[in-house]
Amino acid sequence: LGRKLNAALSSLNRAPVVDDKVIDALLKEVCAALLESDVNVKLVAQLRQKVKAKVKAQFDSGADRGKEANRKNVVQKAIFDELVQLVDPGVEPYKPKKGHPNVIMAVGLQGNGKTTTCTKLAVHYQKRGFKSCIVCADTFRAGAFDQTRQSATKAKVAYFGSYTETDPVSIAAQGVAKFKKERFEVIIVDTSGRHKQESELFQEMVQISEAVKPDMTVLVLDASIGQAAEAQSQAFKDSADFGAIIVTKMDGHAKGGGAISAVAATKTPIIFLGVGEHLHDLDKFAPQPFISKLLGLGDMQGLMEHMQDMAAANPEKQKEMAKKLEEGKLSLRDWREQIQHVMSMGPISKIASMIPGLPQELLAGSDEEGSMRMKRMIYITDSMSASELDSDGSCFWVNGKDGKPEDISWRVTRVAKGSGTSVREVEEVLCQYRMMANMAKQAGGKNGWMQTMQKMQ
Numbered sequence: 001l002g003r004k005l006n007a008a009l010s011s012l013n014r015a016p017v018v019d020d021k022v023i024d025a026l027l028k029e030v031c032a033a034l035l036e037s038d039v040n041v042k043l044v045a046q047l048r049q050k051v052k053a054k055v056k057a058q059f060d061s062g063a064d065r066g067k068e069a070n071r072k073n074v075v076q077k078a079i080f081d082e083l084v085q086l087v088d089p090g091v092e093p094y095k096p097k098k099g100h101p102n103v104i105m106a107v108g109l110q111g112n113g114k115t116t117t118c119t120k121l122a123v124h125y126q127k128r129g130f131k132s133c134i135v136c137a138d139t140f141r142a143g144a145f146d147q148t149r150q151s152a153t154k155a156k157v158a159y160f161g162s163y164t165e166t167d168p169v170s171i172a173a174q175g176v177a178k179f180k181k182e183r184f185e186v187i188i189v190d191t192s193g194r195h196k197q198e199s200e201l202f203q204e205m206v207q208i209s210e211a212v213k214p215d216m217t218v219l220v221l222d223a224s225i226g227q228a229a230e231a232q233s234q235a236f237k238d239s240a241d242f243g244a245i246i247v248t249k250m251d252g253h254a255k256g257g258g259a260i261s262a263v264a265a266t267k268t269p270i271i272f273l274g275v276g277e278h279l280h281d282l283d284k285f286a287p288q289p290f291i292s293k294l295l296g297l298g299d300m301q302g303l304m305e306h307m308q309d310m311a312a313a314n315p316e317k318q319k320e321m322a323k324k325l326e327e328g329k330l331s332l333r334d335w336r337e338q339i340q341h342v343m344s345m346g347p348i349s350k351i352a353s354m355i356p357g358l359p360q361e362l363l364a365g366s367d368e369e370g371s372m373r374m375k376r377m378i379y380i381t382d383s384m385s386a387s388e389l390d391s392d393g394s395c396f397w398v399n400g401k402d403g404k405p406e407d408i409s410w411r412v413t414r415v416a417k418g419s420g421t422s423v424r425e426v427e428e429v430l431c432q433y434r435m436m437a438n439m440a441k442q443a444g445g446k447n448g449w450m451q452t453m454q455k456m457q
């Protein structure tokens with residue numbers, strides 16, 4: 001999808017004049033790409049109308065100031081904004097409160113990831129100081145309680161369930177009552193999601209809901225749901241009025257086009273994305289980065305703002321840097337300057353997450369850990385010689401001072417000593433630089449995302 005939209009957007013950039021024909025052609029391509037990623041047909045048609053109307057209104061009001069380049073921006077921005085609108089119903093989801101028994105109930109069809117997500121949620125809130133626990137109210141599937149027991153134990157989260165009790169409503173009520181008495185602050189109720197009859201499933205959900213009175217009900221939805229999303233989410237909404245959506249398996253091939261339709265159909269916000277099978281694979285949801293990812297870009301808007309700030313601070317420097325990036329000639333010294341700049345921009349997690357393809361290691365841990373890591377990168381580059389800094393780093397991979405083979409390059413050893421770090425750390429930093437430089441090469445050039453983004457400003 002990303003590649004298609006990218007291609008569509010860059011064909012807009014090549015068009016000499018932006019007339020109705022060009023806009024129609026672009027919208028056609030964008031809509032085809034969205035349909036292919038399983039965004040609901042009606043929504044796509046609406047989006048097309050809205051973009052057209054918005055663009056026309058802006059042109060009529062003279063927002064383009066008669067310039068083709070501005071007209072292109074108006075079109076691109078209208079598309080991006082309308083897409084963001086689709087996943088942003090403008091509703092604030094429930095926020096658990098400290099010192100209060102917040103009951104969260106998970107609903108969704110079997111296999112969509114409820115049990116996994118319940119544990120992830122418990123871990124998420126536990127990390128934020130909420131005393132958290134899980135109640136397993138799935139009595140339909142054999143082994144459901146074992147699954148909860150195992151994952152909750154692994155996550156060091158309290159749990160409740162039964163091997164013998166067959167009434168899910170009774171278990172849910174017992175568990176919630178017990179944990180409330182024990183002053184738990186986030187009590188997550190996992191449900192079955194499957195029954196002999198669909199009507200029984202919905203009936204069971206209503207009964208559990210009446211018994212535990214959840215502060216928030218969450219619909220857990222598999223990212224690969226596709227065109228069935230609208231009908232399914234509507235059916236759940238009608239019986240278990242959920243106030244939030246979590247889309248799981250976003251780490252797979254599906255980009256979550258169906259999930260967009262669920263949001264639009266039920267006017268309910270997505271709060272998290274499941275991005276893997278492990279306990280910590282839960283990302284906070286934000287509309288703009290999600291759409292950027294759907295479009296195959298990083299957080300365009302965030303990065304654009306960031307680049308504008310950088311450009312405003314030192315326009316000449318940034319022009320030079322952009323040129324180097326484009327030509328794929330980013331030296332170690334340039335890279336160091338970029339890192340220093342990023343460090344001066346604020347929390348690393350915020351900036352780094354905007355840059356597509358940035359090594360994940362950089363993002364791991366807290367902001368303090370991230371900025372410490374960056375500082376060490378600077379120490380390491382500080383210990384390099386001028387000619388090393390101006391190079392593309394390849395000299396570091398040549399072993400032996402006089403051409404004799406050695407395990408570790410003498411340059412690496414020297415830099416490690418000089419910077420008070422280890423050989424491994426220096427090698428890691430060099431690897432990261434190489435990844436970044438390679439990425440810059442791919443990103444640069446006429447059709448790379450750097451260009452696309454600059455044009456979208």
Ligand code: GDP
Nearest residue numbers: 110111112113114115116248249274275276277
């Ligand atoms: P439930 O039937 O709704 O309770 O679903 P489960 O929690 O048992 O999950 C079904 C399968 O999906 C399991 O194999 C999970 O490991 C997997 N799963 C759940 N969430 C994710 C996710 O975000 N990413 C990936 N890759 N797998 C997931």
Ligand code: MG
Nearest residue numbers: 114115138144
């Ligand atoms: Mg389950």
